[in-house]
Amino acid sequence: MIKKYTRIGNIALGVTVVSLGAVMYATANNLMSEDARLPLIAVYVISFWTMFWAYAKAKGRSGALGIVLPFFNVIGLVILLCLKDLSNLPPDWACEKCKGKNPALDSTCRYCSAPQPS
Numbered sequence: 001m002i003k004k005y006t007r008i009g010n011i012a013l014g015v016t017v018v019s020l021g022a023v024m025y026a027t028a029n030n031l032m033s034e035d036a037r038l039p040l041i042a043v044y045v046i047s048f049w050t051m052f053w054a055y056a057k058a059k060g061r062s063g064a065l066g067i068v069l070p071f072f073n074v075i076g077l078v079i080l081l082c083l084k085d086l087s088n089l090p091p092d093w094a095c096e097k098c099k100g101k102n103p104a105l106d107s108t109c110r111y112c113s114a115p116q117p118s
Contacts (some may be wrong), residue, residue: 001058009054015047052080060086064113093117 021039026032034042049070056066061083069076090104093116100111107116 002060003058005054005058008059009051012047012051012054016044019044019047031076052076055080056083058087059083060089085090 001012006010010096013038019040021072026037026040047066052070053063053066053072056069066080072079092095092101092104094101095109095112095114096117097114098109098112100109102109102116109112
């Protein structure tokens with residue numbers, strides 16, 4: 001996993017837990033009005049989505065995947081945890097002939113069949 005995004009995800013996880021705990025504690029003890037809790041709820045939601053985004057990026061996936069998966073709640077988290085880590089793969093290569101983008105493991109261009117440059 002990419003360490004930069006893993007660190008961001010871990011920080012976002014911490015903020016998520018703290019903000020959720022604060023909202024739950026304030027609600028249980030009637031410490032805040034409904035309107036005063038809204039900023040805490042906003043922090044929770046933003047950090048929750050940031051956590052999913054960062055963990056998707058850490059696995060070498062698109063950040064958009066991390067934005068969509070929270071809509072599936074626990075199932076989205078399980079999907080994210082089960083995804084294969086693509087961060088260790090070599091980068092994709094561009095064909096010199098047709099400029100098509102090809103996966104690193106392909107030896108020939110999938111668009112024009114030109115060989116991969118050395």
